[in-house]
Amino acid sequence: MPAATVLLGPQRFMTTAGSTLRALAVEGPVATITAGWEEREDQDGELGEVLDGRSRNLRLWHRTFDVLGKDERFAAAAIAFRDRHDELQSFYRLRLEGALETVYAVQRRSSTHGTAAAALDDAVAAVRHLDDWYSAQLKDLYREFDAQAPAQESELIAWHRGELAGMLADSAALVITGGHVGSLLRALRLFALPISPELPVIAWSAGAMALTDKVVLFHDHAPQGSHEAEVYDRGLGRVPGIIALPHARRRLRLDDKKRCGVLARRFPHHRLLLLDDGTSAVFDGGTSVASGGEVGAGGEHAAYGPLPHGVRVLTTDGVVQEVVAP
Structure with a gap:
């Protein structure tokens, strides 16, 4: 049976990754991907503490530049x-x-x-x-x-992929942090990580976006002015049918129902999942449970079944709804 995939809200002001990992009750090292942090990839001491000293950084950013410099x-x-x-x-x-x-x-x-x-x-x-x-x-x-x-014709890439496969095989869980989603996606694509369905995964911000099948960039309050939401790339597809919207309260004009409605209508085969501070959406292949959100509504969608209880989604009429158990 597939292991849990947990999409969290941003971790800067409300850290829930540690308690989420403990709730999964897994034993052993935890592989981490911080490639979205780019040149700060190795500055993961605080993350290691949050993960109870069990983290093992896969260093995908460093490995990417090793390939670019030698191949x-x-x-x-x-x-x-x-x-x-x-x-x-x-x-x-x-x-x-x-x-x-x-x-x-x-x-x-x-x-x-x-x-x-x-x-x-x-x-x-x-x-x-x-x-x-x-x-x-x-x-x-x-x-x-x-x-x-x-x-597949690069011996250097093959070497990195082999080492990463061994590290993942020896890990009890995988954690993918936020940062620059483009850098993260490029690294994930380059090394084609064999993330087993049986391996629990916890991700937030850019990491959560990377686990979906469609990555959409958005920022209604960008410093340089309003930024229209745009399709950016495809993700790993671990959580299909979802478009992850981290920092939704800070980045979207959620009080502008017409604008939000247009955003949702652009993607009729996806549900727009709002990932704000404190949100925890657990997709486990069976019963799904989540916390966070405020407004009551139903969560069934014919394209891919029910969403986790408690998550907030953006509907085609521009309203924020909380998914509740049937």
Whole structure:
């Protein structure tokens, strides 16, 4: 039976990772991934204390730079991929801004003969089409990248993957922290970690996003101004059908129901999970339990079944709802 996968709220102000690990009642070392911290990857002393001194850092950020510094073929392909991805994102964001401006303009327009609803549906569909276009283009970029520098042909990458596989096989659980989600995803993809379904996983912030099948960036209160939510990449898919939204209270205009409703409608096959301080969503392949949230509502979704009890989700009408047990 699959082991628990626990998505936590941010750990900066309310640390729950230690109590979550103890609740899993597992014995042995705990593998940790702090690649999202980038150059601070090894500054994990506090994390080690939270995990009762059982942590063993896989050092994926360090290993990534070891590969880039020694494998010229892979490094060249990685640089080419980065440049093409940057260009793809620039065009996607340009088109996305225009498409969402149209959506918001339609929302503001009154309708005498009932045309507004159909117009809004079509405008949102155009945004979904754009999100799908970006995802398809990115998939092609990955395919070309893999063809240019097949990881299986690199002895260095194979060595790292072998060592990591051994470390994971000897671990009682895996913890994935937050940080820069792009750096984290690149490292996870490079080393293709064999994370067994039987291995319990605890993750928060960028780590939680990386465990889903669709990673969406968002920030309505960014220092440089409002940042439209954008599809960024695909994750590991350990928790499918979920889009993780860490720091939701701080980063989303949750009081703007129209704007939040558009965000939810863009992803009809996913539930938007709000991961705020104190949230703990446990997915265990059977009965799921979570804590955190305030507003009562049902949580069934035909695409992938019930969500953990107690989590908060964003609905297509822009309302924050708490999932309750049937």
